Amino acid sequence: MTRKTRNKYNHYTEDFRREAVRRADDPNTSAAEVAKELGIHPGQIYNWRRQYRRLSDKQFSSMYGVRYPFSQ
Known part of the structure; x- marks a missing residue:
């Protein structure tokens, strides 16, 4: 898994x-454990999970989070 960093914000x-999200959904592990292994805040996994459930794949861009209809 690759994490990209730009400026002071992390872009994944x-x-x-x-x-x-897939690893956190495993019944044998928790989001907190996965987050600790990956060096991210557990809340980030919960946010990504919520976004994936609410949005279609086309609306989730590959690096910058949520893509709105007016974004390129």
Whole structure:
């Protein structure tokens, strides 16, 4: 999994986010454990999970989070 950093904010690849959510959804582990392993805040995994459930794949961009209809 690859994490990209730009400026003072962390930008994560879509693969990184999907894998974090997939691992946190495993019944044998918790989001907190996965977050600790990946060096991110557990709330980030919960946010990504919520976004994936609410949005279609087209609306979730590969690096910059939520893509709105007017974004390119």
